[in-house]
Amino acid sequence: MRNPLPPVPSKLLDVDVSTEFRRGAPTAVLVAAPEDDTELPEFGGVRATGKASDVQTVPGGKPQWIVGVGDGEPARYRAAGAALIRAAGSALVAETESGAKPSRSIQVELPAEATAEQIEELTFGLLLGGYSYTVTAEDAKPELRSVRLVTPHERAVPAYTDVVTRVGELAAAAAFARDLANTPSNVKDPAWLANTAAKVAGAVAGLSVTIRDENWLAEQGFGGVLAVGGGSASPPRLIELEYSPRGASAHLLFVGKGITFDTGGLSIKPADGMHLMRTDMAGGGAVIAAVRAIAALKLPVRVTGLVPAAENHVSGSAYRPGDIVRHYGGKTSEVSNTDAEGRMVLADALVYGLKRFKPDAVVDVATLTGAMKISLGVRTGGFFATDDALAERVRKAGERVGEAWWRMPLLEDMAADVHGELGDVRQTPGGPGGIAAALFLREFVAEAKWAHLDIAGPARADKTYADVVPGATGFAARTLVALAESFVAGS
Structure with a gap:
């Protein structure tokens, strides 16, 4: 058959x-x-x-x-x-x-x-x-x-x-990212996503893919990933992609949210629209596809990709509002909303990536907040950055490949709201949702040159326009490739 x-x-x-x-x-x-x-x-x-x-x-x-x-x-x-x-x-x-x-x-x-x-x-x-x-x-x-x-x-x-x-390579990256996000979640669990990345990306010369299972995650202390994935019968994975050509002019770290389905956990989502949560790993898909394209183009830039993959489900083993979760590296988060799971898995991966790989710059990509969709609509991605030069590179990279981005502020008068009482940080401190999420993530990147790309709006489309058709759009994959190109020979 x-x-x-x-x-x-x-x-x-x-x-x-x-x-x-x-x-x-x-x-x-x-x-x-x-x-x-x-x-x-x-x-x-x-x-x-x-x-x-x-x-x-x-x-x-x-x-x-x-x-x-x-x-x-x-x-x-x-x-x-x-x-x-x-x-x-x-x-x-x-x-x-x-x-x-x-x-x-x-x-x-x-x-x-x-x-x-x-x-x-x-x-x-x-x-x-x-x-x-x-x-x-x-x-x-x-x-x-x-x-x-x-x-x-x-x-x-x-x-x-x-x-x-x-x-051709940029379009292939967008299409591959669309494929990964469009695949239904009764097929696409964390293991499927990891195995597909290993099969497709691992076939490109010079690109290695390593899959970390739930036992390794537990040994290393990936508390955020394990908490989010704890309610599912399908255990989480961490996907590592490494492209390190000789004579590389820079080292970039890309981190993508890989939630293969999101019920919201115990803070469960409304039924209307939940079917779209098969695309909640669109950021992770963009990272996998982009790193593959960068290697296929043989760009002289070292790139590491990390995709923490998990399912956020409801069960007796699901994490709860009120829990204190210890992330990789030791920092603790006060959980108040289990539907804010993306920042929990990204926090682990960001600290791990920065400590292990020591990149020149780090960019994370995620369908993180509905607030960003309300702010910018469905055709523009919002981004935050701690470094003006990196922010300008992101904006120009998007412009180069036809993906629109708008820089959002990291409001310092809200920074103290992220600090916790029972833990180091509060997962959802209130206030403007997209900004609050970015400030939470900033707590895990120390002094690194960092950009956070929130693609909750443009990652999906419900109508045809330009080269986009209904479903997953592959948004951000091309921007990441163009961003890597901007670092060639320090350009």
């Missing part, structure tokens, strides 16, 4: 660059909207609109599609590529169901003046716009296999090819 689960990682399209059209492959042409009243070209009786993401079908003609790129800004190219690949995929299915044998490849005629940045964004859209994750026993629908980008400039082919290769 066919396995209803899709493969992880997803296989993306092959994209190549050439000056020659592929015979028999359907063609798309890109058209920008004019700045004035200039009349747009006509193809096979269809007048182009040039409107951003508008895909027009030319019946029985060549090109088969006219794709609008609006004002030509790079972001419009990303949206255009995504719209095209969705339209082409739908056409392929329709033709196949009608009994035809259509081509599994398409080609895109690039404008003569296309820039490398526009090609980069177009490729992101093409690779990720058609992403899907469906658990079904039905036969798989036919899918496109490749896209050719056709340029009139032979000298541009090598440069465009380099762009496409880099984008």
Whole structure:
């Protein structure tokens, strides 16, 4: 019987660059909207609109599609590529169901003046716009296999090819992170997440993956991870990824929240929306996918990834409000809300990572607080940082790959609220939720250069936009890769 689960990682399209059209492959042409009243070209009786993401079908003609790129800004190219690949995929299915044998490849005629940045964004859209994750026993629908980008400039082919290769790894990171977060939690327990990371990331040359089980966690004193995972029949894991190339110019530590399902524990969540908690390990998925991509790109930067993975469940062995939990390194937390579990597992991993690996900078990523979603919506990630230079690197990295970030304040007048009475720190001290969580985590990073990325909003989507489709988005994976790139040779 066919396995209803899709493969992880997803296989993306092959994209190549050439000056020659592929015979028999359907063609798309890109058209920008004019700045004035200039009349747009006509193809096979269809007048182009040039409107951003508008895909027009030319019946029985060549090109088969006219794709609008609006004002030509790079972001419009990303949206255009995504719209095209969705339209082409739908056409392929329709033709196949009608009994035809259509081509599994398409080609895109690039404008003569296309820039490398526009090609980069177009490729992101093409690779990720058609992403899907469906658990079904039905036969798989036919899918496109490749896209050719056709340029009139032979000298541009090598440069465009380099762009496409880099984008291919970044898109693969986003898709892999989506796969991990979309996998249902009756499959994805901490052991599954760890084993999948070992299988997929461990296959990349130069990248090692070590899995720490519950016995090791107990021996080492990972009280936060053990407390959160204590209510589940599926024991927790710590996933360690290590990429250490010769001549590395810097050492970065990435820590990702890996809660494979979150009921809220004894502070149980409302039933509405709980099904979405399969994506509560989106931060951990982003870290796994990003470190894999960094190694695949052979970036000369040492990167360590840590993902504390646990299920937050309700049982007689679940941790309780009022408990005092001792973290790795000895600091204690007063627990007041078992649904604030992400910061509990991150605290252990942050201290462990800083003490063992002594990185130049540390970045944690987590679907941490609903407050951040309320503050910034579902398309912008919030981040906090103790170092201005690191904060600017994060912002620019996101801008480079099309992920929006907004720096939030670490309010010093709230810092004292985190200090505990029965323990060293209070898990949920009250006040603005996202800021309070960040101040709690800051207690565990000492004087390190640290950034905390809260992706509770943009980690999931309920509608299609640009290269995003409903479900997990893979948000932050590309930012982490671009952040590592910014440390190459101290750039």
